[in-house]
Amino acid sequence: MNIVLCGDFDAAEARDWQQALAAAMPEAHWLSPGQARAAPAQVQAAVVANPPPGSLQGLPALRLIQSLWAGVDRLLADPTLPAGVPLARMVDPAMNAAMAETALWATLALQRDFFAYARQQRQGLWRPLRQRRADEWPVLVLGQGEMGRGAARLLAGAGFPVTGWSRSGAAAVPGVRGIHGDVALWQALPQARTLVNLLPLTAATQGLLDARLFGALPAGAGVVNLARGRHLVEADLLAALASGRLAHAVLDVFQHEPLPAAHPFWQHPQITVLPHVAAQTDERSAAAVAAANLRAARDGLPLQHLVQRQRGY
Ligand code: NAP
Ligand code: GLV
Numbered sequence: 001m002n003i004v005l006c007g008d009f010d011a012a013e014a015r016d017w018q019q020a021l022a023a024a025m026p027e028a029h030w031l032s033p034g035q036a037r038a039a040p041a042q043v044q045a046a047v048v049a050n051p052p053p054g055s056l057q058g059l060p061a062l063r064l065i066q067s068l069w070a071g072v073d074r075l076l077a078d079p080t081l082p083a084g085v086p087l088a089r090m091v092d093p094a095m096n097a098a099m100a101e102t103a104l105w106a107t108l109a110l111q112r113d114f115f116a117y118a119r120q121q122r123q124g125l126w127r128p129l130r131q132r133r134a135d136e137w138p139v140l141v142l143g144q145g146e147m148g149r150g151a152a153r154l155l156a157g158a159g160f161p162v163t164g165w166s167r168s169g170a171a172a173v174p175g176v177r178g179i180h181g182d183v184a185l186w187q188a189l190p191q192a193r194t195l196v197n198l199l200p201l202t203a204a205t206q207g208l209l210d211a212r213l214f215g216a217l218p219a220g221a222g223v224v225n226l227a228r229g230r231h232l233v234e235a236d237l238l239a240a241l242a243s244g245r246l247a248h249a250v251l252d253v254f255q256h257e258p259l260p261a262a263h264p265f266w267q268h269p270q271i272t273v274l275p276h277v278a279a280q281t282d283e284r285s286a287a288a289v290a291a292a293n294l295r296a297a298r299d300g301l302p303l304q305h306l307v308q309r310q311r312g313y
Contacts, residue, residue, distance in 0.1 A: 001298045002029045004036035004059075007049030007068065017068070020287035021047060025294060045294050049281070053078040056085075064088065064297035066290045068281050070095060070147065072307050073201040073228060088293050091305040092286045096150040099198070099279035102226060103141070103151035104158060106250040106272075107194045110222035111137040111160075115248045119269050134159035140192035142185075142208070143227065144171045144178060145313075147279065148198035152176040155196075163188050167204075189216035194224060201228035202312030209233065214240035220247045226278040229254035234265075241270045252278040 003025075005017060022030055033055065036043045043059045049068040056065060057080045065087045067075060072089050075081055109115050113129045120127055137160055141152045144166035156162040156175040164173060165188065169180030179188055189195075195217060199205045209225060210233040217223075223246055225232050234255065240246040251265060252274040265271045296303050307313060 001025075001027075001044050001294065002031055002039075002042045003045045003047055003294060004031045004033060004043050005047045006033045006036075006051040006055050008051065009049060016283055017047075017049075017287070020283035021290065024287035024291035028294065045297055047290055047294070048075065050074045054080045056080070056082055064294060064303065066090075066293050067307075068286060068290065070279070070281075071200055071228060072313065076307070076309060076312060086297070086303050087307045087309065088303055088305045089307050090281055090286055090289060091146050092282065092289050094282045094285040095279045096146050098282070099147040099226060100150040100154040102252070102274075102278040103196050103198070103224065104154050106222075106224040106226075107137075107139055107155055107160065107196065108158070109272075110194050110224075110248060110250075115250075115270075115272060122269075135161065137161075137193045138163065138191045139194045139196060140165065140188050141176075141196045141198060143198035143200070144173070144176075145198070145200070147226075148196075149173050149176075151196060151198060163192070186216060189213065190218055192217055192221060194222045196224045197227045197231055199227050199231060200313035201230055204312075206230050207233050209237070211236040211239065214245050217245065219245055222246065222248045222250070224250040226250075226252045229257065237271075238264065238268070241268070246270070248272070250274070252276055 040058050041060055044061050045064045046056055046062060047066045062082060062085050065085055067089045070090050111132055111134060116129060139155050139160045139162050141148050141162060141164045144164040148164060149171060152162045152164045152173050163177045163179055165185050166180050169178055172178040197209060209231050214236060237249055248270045250272045253276055257276055259265060259273060265273055293304050
């Protein structure tokens with residue numbers, strides 16, 4: 001099988017992925033984008049990590065596009081993405097576990113005021129705050145897919161009352177209150193001390209984290225955006241922090257990445273900035289996930305983790 005690997009990698013990342021994929025599928029012939037351009041009719045599959053738009057055009061034998069990223073919003077935004085070719089996204093238990101850890105860390109830091117203590121340290125201020133229990137700190141997780149379910153499960157195991165919102169309500173996690181639909185969301189928001197966003201970016205979810213939603217949360221709530229920057233209306237977040245509606249935000253993803261040096265989020269005392277690392281794709285496990293799907297495509301077997309393009313995730 002001839003497989004092209006393309007993405008917005010730096011040289012070291014490209015080398016690591018080439019090695020991991022070649023080790024996971026040594027029988028394949030791995031092509032660089034340049035080699036694929038020289039012999040486009042030979043390319044049978046593509047392994048991609050947010051490749052430049054247009055990268056997958058003109059490959060007539062392509063039978064699978066396997067993303068190394070879980071979120072495929074950037075791929076789907078490319079109008080030249082071949083329409084009839086199955087698109088699979090990355091689903092890797094190691095990534096789900098990393099995301100759950102990030103959600104738990106952020107929620108614990110909000111519940112136990114650890115971000116507030118970090119601010120106090122910078123001021124040289126010794127001031128104990130009232131300690132709160134996990135069981136009095138309801139958490140609302142938006143999205144109950146691979147990432148959201150893992151986060152909800154870990155948070156519930158740590159003693160937080162967890163509600164998980166999804167589109168269909170189909171994927172309930174034991175110990176987590178599953179809800180779906182707009183009415184249920186707006187009923188759940190006033191109880192949520194921490195809101196964790198793990199939705200895919202689609203036409204329906206873009207800009208969901210806005211002034212109206214923040215206004216429905218209890219005063220002093222925390223917002224944790226681990227999904228995509230365009231879920232958040234940035235000006236509304238700054239206003240909600242200024243008014244006290246929100247106490248703190250943990251942001252891993254941004255409308256423009258890397259976050260521009262002059263962006264107000266960098267210096268904001270009530271915002272914790274992470275450089276899109278809530279759950280990195282781990283090539284040690286993800287290469288095996290990709291290889292399993294590539295072999296299935298080669299052998300005409302059912303493909304895993306296919307994106308439904310019309311729903312956007
Ligand atoms: P997923 O398995 O596709 O799950 C998506 C979840 O969102 C599903 O529960 C889905 O509902 C729900 N959903 C979609 N549209 C909705 C809507 N309009 N209203 C309510 N619920 C809706 O995705 P995933 O693997 O968990 O990943 C989620 C996102 O995390 C990715 O798309 C990506 O943007 C982000 N991500 C970030 C990082 C990072 O490092 N920051 C790493 C990986 C992924 P149903 O269950 O009903 O379908
Ligand atoms: C990271 O954000 C991913 O979608 O894998």
